[in-house]
Amino acid sequence: MARIIGPLARQHLAALRILLVFTVITGALYPLAVTGIAEAAFPHRANGSLVSQNGHVIGSSMIGQNFALPPRRGRTVPPPDPRWFQPRPSAAGPSGYDPTASGASNLGPNNSGLIAMVNRRRAAVAAFDGVPPGSVPVDALTASGSGLDPDISPAYAYEQVPRVARARGLPQAVVHHLVTARVQGRALGFLGQKHVNVVNLNHDLSTLR
Amino acid sequence: MAVNRGKPAHRGGTDPAPGGTGRVSGGLLDPRQLLRSFPDALRKLDPRVMARNPVMFVVEVGAVLTTAFAIKTPSVFAWVITVWLWLTVVFANLAEAVAEGRGKAQAETLRKTRTETVARRLADWRRGDTAPREESVPAAGLKLGDHVVVEAGQVIPGDGDVVEGIASVDESAITGESAPVIRESGGDRSAVTGGTKVLSDRIVVRITSKPGETFIDRMIALVEGASRQKTPNEIALNILLASLTIVFLIAVVTLQPFAVFAGAPQSIVVLVALVVALIPTTIGALLSAIGIAGMDRLVQRNVLAVSGRAVEAAGDVNTLLLDKTGTITLGNRQAAEFLPVQGVDLEELADAAQLSSIADETPEGRSIVVLAKERHALRARTEGELAHATFVPFTAESRMSGVDLDDPQEQRALRKGAAASVMTWVRSAGGHPLADVGGIVDGVSASGGTPLVVGEVLRQQDSSTARVLGVIHLKDVVKAGMRERFDELRRMGIRTVMITGDNPLTARAIAEEAGVDDFLAEATPEDKMALIKREQAGGKLVAMTGDGTNDAPALAQADVGVAMNTGTSAAKEAGNMVDLDSNPTKLIEIVEIGKQLLITRGALTTFSIANDVAKYFAIIPAMFARVEPGLDKLNIMKLHSPTSAIASAIIFNALIIVVLIPLALRGVRYRPSSAAALLSRNIWIYGLGGLVVPFAGIKVIDLIVQFIPGLR
């Protein structure tokens, strides 16, 4: 048998054996070891920073959600629910924030559709939040890269305070205080941008008595 | 004077100019030469010839394409581009033709000297044969190993070695040097060249070359470029240029689908124009001319290289082996001291030495006269001043010179020369040189000097006394400016090793005085060989000069072996260059020419590639500003119209070749300095120049071509 296997085949067979050894080392042992340590040391984070309420998983604080009214007939994107802080526009899935279809709009900076959408959003958000169109922050007008961005800018969060308070019949100060408590600074004090996690903020709202 | 190749500045340049500004320069380009070479340039349009040069071949194919297009759908623009594309090819050929033309002109002159001679062949000649049988044959009929006899006034029928006799030979046909040279059997001055003329005496020559392969034949072939092959570095550069050409071809061919999508499909004329503008035509056109011109510059300095490869290697040399005598020190030693033997007055010796040297026109002789005058206040007498004086010149056989003073009272003969010869002369006149002569001679020799013994024979009536008066101490004198020259070489990264037959002590003294990096004392050919091999084992390239037969192995081993033309044919065969002037200092010039050749190649390549930037700024907006108006912002030269912009770029591309032909032939200016300094200089001139010049050039051309009717 060995005699009919040419040197070329022998070389490939050796390569295959090495590949299999590495598959075991780097494809099984390594991730299992990482998982073991992760589950032992950081179980909450390793499992997706899940948020629970009454024993039910209501989402992940890392993954944004839609806070919309029940979908209306004939419209793919359900209208925003004024009782909740609204996240950024999302391109993940047809109605947004679909973790099975993460992704961006990929529309070019001069794409006419994107330009129109940005201006439409500006008008809509301004009307929804009752603010002048010129003051709507950029994160309210643009979809994120993942489509799952759980965060908005503090400016956008504060802009929504009066509307949320009105819709919920809460004093503005209470809602404002919730937002202030949820404003996260830059990582390590200088990395990235200040942001407010909408999932956490709305979770706070929902647990408000 | 058969050949004059117009090289007064370089003739016999034994004295290097310190600092050496503009030492390497070539002849100027004669505009008439361009015209003369034009037919050759047209002949080279043959695609089979063009295919050797991939860059220009692409241009030619492009020109054919645009011609077809211009015939099918004629327009002023198409014809303008077509004409200038053809001109681009022609200009490139012209560069090569001009470079070759210079060689051809030299070959023509050489050919005139090669007259058909009749050889006097000696049948079955053996050494000592007093009455050989002689037959007349045409020179072309001579075979290897034949013996011929040549007498005064006759032309030597072929290359060979003198096997009997001694003669003075006029080699001006080869070297351009009118002073005759001595050729004798045995030793290192035995080689004679076909076509040269015997002026005195009779010699027997053994033919060492086949008919049609004589030195002159090879020389003609070399300067004509008949045996020209691409050098290794030329091949490497050609590969790079070819790959750049392919990259740009792909870039332009694939541009069409992009352009179609953008709504601006381009005509074949525009696409061809873009390709031609981008591919490195400037260097592609001039590359072979640069190589030919490099060889040519060597020829102008009376150095023949057997291949372009040798010229390239010269640029790479790390170690120079320089013979002390003639290169580092003046070929002739100078009198430094008079050393009388016991019982002889110093003044008497000085006087005798001076008298014996009055007619001696050699530098040694002159230095003796000068020394006597300066040190001993002896006025130099002129020849006419002395009555009854007969001067005896130096001959190779007597190895002495002097004077016979035939006073009626006493006949006094004075001789100075090599110790052994003078002693023999004194003894033969009945004298008995004292023992201390040997001591003085040995002392002078030991200190690195050369002793010249002065002897005297007095004849009064019947009696005669012969005695040795003393010794003249001749010393080596290091040439002026050599130290600076070696410092310069050191900055260029070249190590100099002095080769001398002197003892280590003397050698060290001279080496230190001259500032060479190292020396090889008491050098035998074997030592030289070993030194070369040692250097080469360390990866170094070695250059040397040599003339003797025993130098041949070392010459062959060296990367650049320059044989002196006065040397043996064995030496000439072994080396890869021959210096017709037999001037060992020229090795330094050869290295510089090699470097200059490589620099010219690199500089023009850089220039050529840098040119592309401006051409893009001319052509891309012209192609696409119609559909993408934003791209008109790239039209920073504010060219008149798309068609004038493209035409201007192509015209510039063609004209720059012509403009640079003189530079390619002359070589870029080379100043010996460190690599870093050289690189900075050349990048600024040819890199930055290559970026900037075309912007100006294209703009100027655009200002003119916009007036061509129909070009819009």
Add this chain to the structure above:
Amino acid sequence: MSDTLGGWLEILALAAAVALSFRPLGDYMAHILTSRKHWRVERLVYRAGGMDGDADQIWTVYLRSVLAFSAVSVLFLYGFLRLQNHLPLALGTPQMSASQAFNTAASFVTNTNWQSYSGEAALGHLVQMTGLAVQNFLSAAVGIAVVTAFIRGFTRTRTDRVGNFWVDLTRVVVRLLLPMAFVFAIVLVAAGVIQNFHGFQDATAIAGGSQKIPGGPVASQEAIKELGTNGGGFYNANSAHPFENPTAFTNLIEIYLLLVISFCLPRTFGVMVGDKRQSWTIVAVMVLIWAASVTLITVNELHSISSTAGHDAGGMLEGKEQRLGVWASALFAASTTLTSTGAVDSAHDSYSPGGGGMTIFNMMLGEIAPGGTGSGLYGILVLAVIAVFVAGLMVGRTPEYLGKKLTGREMRFASLYILTTPALVLAGAGIAMALPGQRAAMLNSGPHGFSEVLYAFTSAANNNGSAFAGLSSNTTWYNTALGLIMLVGRLLPMVFVLALAGSLAGQRPVPVTAGTLPTHRPQFAGLLTAVVVIVVGLTYFPALALGPLAEGLR
């Protein structure tokens, strides 16, 4: 703190982290690549393959080993991808089409990690972990192995041996990539990256409705994805996905990881050739280009240059995450496209014409500043060979680099190397643009649509793997064309690099003198930068003019 100050501090922190790693990591890599001792686990690997760990290979044998290993890897991964829906942990994903499986296998084996699939929708955990992530290790190690052989071409003299591929491969995986990936995987988990084997978990959203929360062994894959300059995301959104890159801190870690090996390899090179000054020139060129690129992209994005959407929205946040913002995203974009990583934390397609154009130009540079693991260094060294050739002539010598002559033979391989990728990019994009069906895959129209196609072929040929993701590239044509281009774009240059290594190793060294072109000075660094930028710029200028330039200059 203002965005500007934060942005600068982030760049400085990153630069400092990489700079601090330069010496120790560079020296360590040189050590493991030259050490004569084998570890026990390494001996086990050699025994499994029936190899002699002390054997030295001729360059052709080295090359055959690389090719055999790549071929086996592609076939293995292809089979795995085709069969994965029948294997455990498939999470109900469908079978991958043949063309997509070929594309994906070619992509991961060539260190490209172009993804025409969406991770969360198309793949289960097993194939991600034991198929794709394995290649993340191995393809990175192959790159480092090849550059090691190339460096040996300079260090060795008068031999035809350039080292042992299996030893180099094993050492890099066992001693370099595994330990580093392990440590940083834990760091990433600690900072919020997930690491589990869950499938999608159903959550009842706060405002009603349901959401499927994904799971997966993400951290272990994320670490090697960046460290090995692979870039294939566990999820479709890649490093924009909060589970892959949850905070600006993990973002910085990921940028550090994707830069660190490639920036430190020049040190390894300097140590191995015995002239550490040489590493400074190379790394200076890399830093110069990287810094310029970061600056240009950041400026373009900050000021929404030529972006109508950005202008109307009041900023360039389309396709960028709020927690990261413009500065961190631009830094990631420049670093990922300059390292052949191709991971993205924001959508390059939505970048301004200048910023997006720079990401394309970065890749066109040939992934050399600092480039992929190993491939970046050999790429820049081949360009250095070209630069030395031209510059060397200008100092009046036939050119030599690190004591080796650059003759026709060397120039042939170097020229073929620099010819390969432009030919693939331009021919690929040219054919795609000539075929109406393939043009239709563009999401955007006009010059930006063309940029999407140009980006795809540039990314594939240069083994980057990132995308102007608007292009619908999951078609049989694109999968096949891009798969082939990735394979050729990876393996053919390796052939030339190894041939060059063999040719150089066979030479005897040329001594360095004052007449030698010095390659350790700022002068040469400047020259090399100019050669890189001008040669690349000239090659791609027409294409760029019709894409990003046409859009940007409107």
